[in-house]
Amino acid sequence: MKISRMALLLVLATAGVQAHADENEITGNASQTPVENYTYSTKLDIDKVITVTDIADQCGPVPAQMTYEDSHGQRHVLQYQVMGTGCSNG
Structure with missing residues (x-):
């Protein structure tokens, strides 16, 4: 039971970090554009x-x-x- 909770937490954390990185890439490119x-x-x-x-x-x-x-x-x-x-x- 504990392992499945930890695996679920790890999957959710990874997805959240990836979404945040994609958002930063989009806004970062616009701020660097002259x-x-x-x-x-x-x-x-x-x-x-x-x-x-x-x-x-x-x-x-x-x-x-x-x-x-x-x-x-x-x-x-x-x-x-x-x-x-x-x-x-x-």
Whole structure:
């Protein structure tokens, strides 16, 4: 009985460590990727959007970021300006 409990604990601990390592790999890659600033002449090769930041609740242009993979599987972080969501119509 004790051996089966120890084996179950070992399996669960191993699975938890593996899941944590996968999560760190995903977030670690995004933090090491340099941020590129968007301009009108920027050539974009977006194959898959991974994340987009929330838009700030301000009136006027605010920065936003998009993390994406290109057609070669390389990860990019693009910073660009969007209109904030804090403007009222009246």
